[in-house]
Amino acid sequence: MGGVPTPDPDWSAPFVRPFERIQAMPLLPTLTAPTLTTYVARTYLKALAGSVLAVSALLLLFDIIEITRRAGSRQVDLDVVLTMAFDHLPMTLQSALPFVFMGGAVIVFWRLARSSELVVIRAVGMSVWQFLTPILGVVLLLGTLNVTMLNPLAARLYASYERMEATLDAGTKAPIAMSNGGLWLRETHPDGQVVVLARGVRQVDHTLVLQNLTLFRFGPDGRFRERVDARTGGLDHEALVLSEVIVSRPGDPLEVYPTLTVPSRLTLPKIQDSFSPPETVSFWDLPEFIAFFEAAGFSAHAHRLHWHALIASPLLLVAMVLMGAVFSLKPSQRSVNWLARIIGALSAGFGVFFLSKVTYTLGLSETLPIALAAWTPPLITGCVALAMLFHLEDG
Known part of the structure; x- marks a missing residue:
């Protein structure tokens, strides 16, 4: 009864707990940075995979419809249509990759903002640059793998697609093929067919010079008639x-x-059109093709521009992700009009696409140097996105 009352053990909590939180805060970013980096990178990979699957399904559907339309009344098996569509898909997806990567970034930021995870990440002291670093690292790695590994596969499949496409356009395209082995040509005449092999082809002052030619003539019945x-x-x-x-x-x-x-119906423009399109040549084989065509006196501007564009493509993907961050990140994520931001991101993406087409056209016409035409879109897009992010982050 006369003892000293026991003090409340929690009476100091209001004073101790804030002090403990202040002491712990400087250590929090250091302790959670690896975990957050892994989590952000994994979340972006999931969003990117979803974007790739969705866009691939749409492109595949459009290709099937277009191939079926071009087949017209001819009987084309369904397996042929599907094979052509799947062979064409990797190359068409290559053109859509900048939008796909930017769409994946917008989806990630939208999900993290809705779940308030982005607010928590910013509250522990991570800046925009720390938050974007794992995403940009993943994009740069995937962009490099796309150029060095997926592009050769896409080029091989696209070449197969073009060979199958020629069967749909039988009679409308000249059967011409040009490679290191020379020029092959087959022409149909009223009195039969002629197959021409020119082992040497050169363009001299806008004049085509063929060397070491062999012609095979066949009659209307397909029987061999003569060799020239x-x-x-x-x-x-x-x-x-x-x-x-x-x-x-x-x-x-x-x-x-x-x-x-x-x-003969052979003309110089037909010879130039017979070159393998840049899209059908692997990234690793492009330098050899460029050297071969230029040694023969022909212009290889399209192939050289495509080669530079492939090298610059990882940087373009990084720039598009930064542009997506501009329209998705905000110091305060409350009352954000996401529809307007998505429309703004899409408009920026189409602006980059239009800029790329303009610079590529100027490069093909030799109005701009080829390297400048290929590297201008990623450099301009990246600089504009970085400037806007600096303004949003640092004011």
């Missing part, structure tokens, strides 16, 4: 003019002519 060998040849008014010609026919002696004229 010539040292050189040139084009002249829808005709192939050959020199130092040797003609051999089954059962007949050889015939030698100083010159011989063979009807």
Whole structure:
């Protein structure tokens, strides 16, 4: 009864707990940074995977509809249509990758903002740059893998798609092929077919020079009729003019002519169009193709521009993610009009797409240097996004 009353053990809590929190706060970012980095990177990978699947499904559907429309009344098996669509999908997805990566970033920021996780991450002291670093690292790594590993696969599948596409356009495209082995040409005439092999092809002063030619003539029934060998040849008014010609026919002696004229629809523009499109050439094979075409006297601007664009593509993906962050991050995430921000991000993405098309066109026309045309879109987009993020973060 006369004892001293026991003090309340919690009477000092209001004074001790804030002090403990103040002491713990400087250590909190250090302790949680690796965990947050891993969590943010994993969350972005999940959002990116969802974006890739959604966009791939839409592109695949559009391709199936377009291939079916082009087939028209011809009977084309469903497995052929699906094979063509799947072969074309990786290349069309390559063009949409900047939007896909930016869409993945917007989805991540939207999810983290709705769950208030972004507010908590900012409250522990992480800046925008610390928050974006794991995402940008993932984007840069995936962009590099896309150029070095996925692009060769996409180029091989696209080449297969083009070969199958030629069957749908039979009779509308000239059967011409040009590679390191020379020029192959097949033409159909009223009296049969002619197959031409030119082992050497050069362009000299806008004139096509063919060397070491071999022509095979076939009758309307497909039977072999004669072989023509010539040292050189040139084009002249829808005709192939050959020199130092040797003609051999089954059962007949050889015939030698100083010159011989063979009807042909071969033209210089058709030769230039016969080059493998840049999209069908692997990133690793592009330098060899460029050297071969330029050694033959032809312009390889399209291939060289495509090669520079592939090298710059990881930087473009990083710039698009930064642009998505501009429209998704805000010091206060309350009462954010996400619809307006998404529309703004899409508008910025289409602006980058338009800028890329303009600079690429100027590069192909040699108005801009090729390197400048390829690197301008990622550099301008990245600089603008960084400037806006600096303004949002530091005021």
